[in-house]
Amino acid sequence: MVIRDVNGEMVEGHPHSNGGGFVAETAHVDDTAYVGSEAEVYGKAWVSGEARVYGKAWVSGEAEVSGKARVYGEARVSGKARVYGKARVYGKAGVSDEAWVSGEARVYGKAWVSGEARVYGKTKIPDGFNGATFSCNSWTATVNEDFVQIGCHAKPVREWLSLTPEEALEMGLPKEFYKPYKAFLEMVLVAMEI
Helix, strand or coil, rough: CCEEEECEEEEEEEEEECCEEEEEEEEEEEEEEEECCCCCCCCCCCCCCEEEECCCCEECCCCCCCCCCEECCCCCCCCCECCCCCCCEEECCCCCCEECCCCCCCCCCCCCCCCCCCCCCEEEECCCCCCCCEECEEEEECCCCCCCCEEEEECCHHHHHHHHHHHCCCCCCCCHHHHHHHHHHHHHHHHCCC
């Protein structure tokens, strides 16, 4: 039994049999998964399959990392987030709340994916991109490699950027949300061109 200070709280756990990283007694890590010696899995987090958590990465809350996903560097996966498939989260990036990163998607650098974002396929969310989702009240944007979905409308990023405030208003986007969404979409365009 090992006791570790996790954010000011003393947490009981043990070294994982595959990698030696810290696993809280409340968390679950399959024997087939790898948790590196400096990595931590705590809360009610779940790491399964052939997933790997290493470097100084953390998986916490009720987050799940599964399949052949990788979380490494100083990355954080928390809340009820899911990272699965062959997805990668690395550097100082994070995935939180109820966001999902799947397929062969990459979230890296200091990027943060949150809310109810869905990042999938071969999408890359690079350094400096703060969120693959942007929420204003009930309006959430979801990004993949081909299009962005805002509310129930899906379009390529360049098509979204060509909308005037009046056209966006006709689609149901409140006037005060136009500028924040336009700034978000400009960041998405830069990210997709990397």
